[in-house]
Amino acid sequence: MNIGELAKSVAVTTGSSEAEAKTAITAVFEQIAGAAAKGEEVSIPGFGKFAVKDRPERQGRNPATGEAMTIAASKKVSFTAAKGLKDKL
Incomplete structure (x- = not known):
């Protein structure tokens, strides 16, 4: 949709x-x-909750070369479904 x-x-x-x-x-x-x-966190009763989470710096690999690299810290928005929404699934 x-x-x-x-x-x-x-x-x-x-x-x-x-x-x-x-x-x-x-x-x-x-x-x-x-x-x-x-x-800020946004909570919608019966639907779910949007929250910002911190992703710490971590080690990774360059997929093209296989070389080790550091992936910078970042923030992401996560969504957690409420029980009412889960029940509809």
Whole structure:
């Protein structure tokens, strides 16, 4: 499902236009991304939790040459599904 299909589905469910639904969906994702950029956790009851996790510096190998290299520390966004979402699967 892409954002267009999601917007159609939300528009039908809420009785709004596709443009309004797409605007609302985009706003929600922008707010989640903004909170993640600040290092905040976003929890949506019944759906799941978005959290920022630190990935420490680690050793790896260059796949082309096999040479050992250091992979820099970084941050990633992780999603943990809530029980309600897991039950639907």
